[in-house]
Amino acid sequence: MANWTDCLNFGISIAKQASEVVLSAFQQHKEVKLKSSPADLVTETDQRVEKILISAIRNRYPQHRFIGEESVAAGERLELTDSPTWIIDPIDGTVNFVHRFPFVAISIAFTFNKQIQFGIVYSCVEDKLFYAQRGGGAFLNGEPLYVSGQQDISRCVVVTEIGAERDDVALSTTTSNICRLLKLPVHGVRALGTAAVDMCQVATGGADAYYHIGMHCWDIAASAIIVQEAGGVVMDTDGSEFDMMSRRVIAASSATVADRIAQVIQAFPCCRDDEDNCRCGATGVN
């Protein structure tokens, strides 16, 4: 069986190198372009960091494949095969980055035979490196991570995001989901502006659950394995098995809490990440 530890260590080292580019741009003025909505932003730094990461990986592992947020936005085909594949979000939290809101992460996941083997989330401004390798546990700056283990939804802090969709269907669904959860009740709902860092709060035990509809595979592939290796669960928002291309996720401290959230929340229509020429709904890359 292949051992991907060398790849993990390489991934960590290039994430740290790339973070220097992010941090030096963080305090500067940024030129911003819009992607799928007025709240879906991209900057030149996103694109530059992705190129740096891919080029470094290609140099070391010429046979490996890539799914990168900005490459896909530029027209590359998004297809997950059995090949060793790096799934990259160069800046998760681009809105935060533009505003200097200090939660910005480089997210790198690695799959083989379509299974996530390791994940790295580097929250650069906080200098917090979250990572996990399948079967090897989850860590933050070298310290092991464990989910809270909370089973009672009424004692949960839930993290989520409103996302980039601004059409009425998406906003109504998103806000009514939060409203229903609050009324259960839960202890509270939080939002830091990056799916990757949000999900890592579940892995640390600081939050008990995270859910999101509308994010992409590159936003959550790395943190999904970090949550699992910290003892948590990930699933689809309808309670079915986690599918990183579905654009829906619940990550939780226990299956009980995940199931309870799945009962309460509804998803709005979203094209899958691996669907070609998607024209449905008001979301999606194209």
Place this chain on the structure above:
Amino acid sequence: MADQWQSSMDHAVAIARRAGEVVREALLDDRAVMTKSSSVDLVTQTDQKVEQLIIQSVKEKFPTHRFIGEESVAAGESCVLTDCPTWIIDPIDGTTNFVHAFPFVAVSIGFSVNKQVEFGVVYSCLEDKMFTARRGKGAFCNGQPLEVSEQKDIQQSIVATEFGSSRAPEAVDRIFCSLKNVLSIPVHGLRGAGTAAINMCLVASGCVEAYYEIGIHVWDVAAGSLIVCEAGGVLMDVEGGEVDLMSRRIIAANSRTIAERLVREIAPFRPPRDDAPPPN
């Protein structure tokens, strides 16, 4: 002319830092939780211990000063603001976060004289960020000056808010109506760190353009209110009038333009005032 409140402010910074240490140490232990006005309005022994620590230390140095402290008020003390020098204390802003070890927890100390805030201290103890402001002398974080964002376009703005601890259906429905209205403007995004004091410091830091909430208390916002103003920001009531720190409603923004735009979207309601006489 020497600043007559300088020694009070120096003491506030020192005691906030000490209180932050107590909070950090307590995070290593189990945090037994009690509830106050609802099943999600939490308090712990650490809240009470930290408030006592602050009040005792101030009483020793400044025996004529008065107090409005969250846990003292919960225990029955008055919440009426007089002209006397008054310390307005939230020992742990973000108690839910503290209970969960979600990393935003602040000690908040506002100081008022003649009902006007003269200085504010917010110590975000897990981030080790000390936010301070002295009336007329600017706002700072760890000694670095703070300035609000220059963004005047609401559609390029991030807004911070919280859902609060009321689960009364009417309040929750109004909160969600406001939320959806604000998002539909559209704005760049919505954030919620779980503490009013830190949300206000984010406005002062320029990372978000505005913060609004209905349901907070005077001790949550007294210190942050001066920090925002001294960083160049503005305060406003959610219906557009002058802010009233006892009204339990606030907008803190980088500019009147942004604040007034939010007023149009917020569905207002009136929680019982902090200085209302207690029910018989």
